[in-house]
Amino acid sequence: MPIWPDPHCPKRPVLPMPPRVSKCRGCWRFWPTPPPMRSAPIVARIKSSTRVRTRVRTRVRVSRTQGLAETGAARAIADVFIVEADERRPDAALRLLSELKSHQRTRHAAVCLMDATGQPDRAAMAFDLGADDVVGPDVALGELAVRLRGLLRRKQAADRRRSRFELDLRLAMLDPLTGLYNRRYAAPQLAAIAARSQDTSAPYAVMMIDIDRFKLVNDLHGHITGDAVLVEVARRLTANLRDGDLLARIGGEEFLVVLPDSGRDVARQVAERLCTAIEERPIRTPSGARVAVTVSIGVTVAQGAPGSDTVFQQADLALLDAKGLGRNRVTFRLTAA
Structure with a gap:
C-alpha cells in the first residue's frame, strides 16, 4: 500500500519537469542537451493546391496535410519552402503562407513565395504574413539559387541564436x-x-x-x-x-x-x-x-x-x-x- 496519495491523481497539479539533461562522465555535472541540428539543409517546393515535393537524395512526396501535421518529426520537413501560387487560386498561396508561418512545426522555416500575378500589393501582403522573399514565376535559376542560399544562411543563423537562448534559459533554472x-x-x-x-x-x-x-x-x-x-x-x-x-x-x-x-x-x-x-x-x-x-x-x-x-x-x-x-x-x- 503506498504511503502517499496516487501520484496520477487528476486533482494534483503537475509542475514542469526539468529539461532533458546529459551527464559528463569526467566531472559528474549535468548540462541541458542541445536540440539536434539538421545535417543538411532541405528545400521543399510546395504548390498551394497540390502536393509537397522535397529532395533529399531521393524524392519524397507528402500531402499538404502531412506536411503540416503535428505527428511525426518534431521539426519542419524543410528548412526553406518555395510556395508556388496557383494562377486560378492566387489567394490559396497566401493562406498556405500564413499556415506555414503560424504552425508549430514550420514557423521557423524560411518561406519564398513564387507569385504568378506580378501584383505589387500581393508582395506586400506576403511580406506582412511573414514571407522571407518573393519572386516572380520567370525568375532565373541562378538568381533563385542565390536567394535560397541567403535564406538558408539567415535561417541557420537564427536557429543557432534560438538554440543558444534556449540553452541559457535552461542553465538559468537548473543546478549544473x-x-x-x-x-x-x-x-x-x-x-x-x-x-x-x-x-x-x-x-x-x-x-x-x-x-x-x-x-x-x-x-x-x-x-x-x-x-x-x-x-x-x-x-x-x-x-x-x-x-x-x-x-x-x-x-x-x-x-x-x-x-x-x-x-x-x-x-x-x-x-x-x-x-x-x-x-x-x-x-x-x-x-x-x-x-x-x-x-x-x-x-x-x-x-x-x-x-x-x-x-x-x-x-x-x-x-x-x-x-x-x-x-x-x-x-x-x-x-x-
Missing part, C-alpha cells in the same frame, strides 16, 4: 551538478503554490533537507566524492517523490521539497521515506568507496493565508531543530494556517 531545479526557479514556484493554496484552501507541505556532516565527507574523501554524494542524494530524492512535487537544490548540501495538496500526515510519511531512502545503503563513489550519509528534514504545512517566505522560514527553523536533536530525523514546526 545535480540536474535539479535551482533556487532561482524554486522561489517563484513556491510562491505560486502558496497563492494557489490561498485560492483553494488546499494544504501544502514544505521541507528543508540537509545532508548531515557533509563537510566531513569533503574533508575525508575529497570534493569529487562530495559531488558524487550530492548527485546520488538528488537521484534518490527524485525517485521517491511524485511528478507533481517540486524538488530543488537551493544551497551547497541543502534541498527544498514542496508537496502541493498535502497535509501533515502525508508530509510526515514522505519525509520519513526520504530519510530511509538516503540511509538504507551507502553511496558508491567513482573511486569505488562507499560513503554512508544521512539527512535531516524540517517540515511545515501551510494552508490559506501564510506567504511563501513565512512557510520557508518555518521549514528552515524546523531543520535547525532536527540538527539540534541529533540529526537523521524529521521535525515539524507549528503548522502555518
Whole structure:
C-alpha cells in the first residue's frame, strides 16, 4: 500500500519537469542537451493546391496535410519552402503562407513565395504574413539559387541564436551538478503554490533537507566524492517523490521539497521515506568507496493565508531543530494556517 496519495491523481497539479539533461562522465555535472541540428539543409517546393515535393537524395512526396501535421518529426520537413501560387487560386498561396508561418512545426522555416500575378500589393501582403522573399514565376535559376542560399544562411543563423537562448534559459533554472531545479526557479514556484493554496484552501507541505556532516565527507574523501554524494542524494530524492512535487537544490548540501495538496500526515510519511531512502545503503563513489550519509528534514504545512517566505522560514527553523536533536530525523514546526 503506498504511503502517499496516487501520484496520477487528476486533482494534483503537475509542475514542469526539468529539461532533458546529459551527464559528463569526467566531472559528474549535468548540462541541458542541445536540440539536434539538421545535417543538411532541405528545400521543399510546395504548390498551394497540390502536393509537397522535397529532395533529399531521393524524392519524397507528402500531402499538404502531412506536411503540416503535428505527428511525426518534431521539426519542419524543410528548412526553406518555395510556395508556388496557383494562377486560378492566387489567394490559396497566401493562406498556405500564413499556415506555414503560424504552425508549430514550420514557423521557423524560411518561406519564398513564387507569385504568378506580378501584383505589387500581393508582395506586400506576403511580406506582412511573414514571407522571407518573393519572386516572380520567370525568375532565373541562378538568381533563385542565390536567394535560397541567403535564406538558408539567415535561417541557420537564427536557429543557432534560438538554440543558444534556449540553452541559457535552461542553465538559468537548473543546478549544473545535480540536474535539479535551482533556487532561482524554486522561489517563484513556491510562491505560486502558496497563492494557489490561498485560492483553494488546499494544504501544502514544505521541507528543508540537509545532508548531515557533509563537510566531513569533503574533508575525508575529497570534493569529487562530495559531488558524487550530492548527485546520488538528488537521484534518490527524485525517485521517491511524485511528478507533481517540486524538488530543488537551493544551497551547497541543502534541498527544498514542496508537496502541493498535502497535509501533515502525508508530509510526515514522505519525509520519513526520504530519510530511509538516503540511509538504507551507502553511496558508491567513482573511486569505488562507499560513503554512508544521512539527512535531516524540517517540515511545515501551510494552508490559506501564510506567504511563501513565512512557510520557508518555518521549514528552515524546523531543520535547525532536527540538527539540534541529533540529526537523521524529521521535525515539524507549528503548522502555518
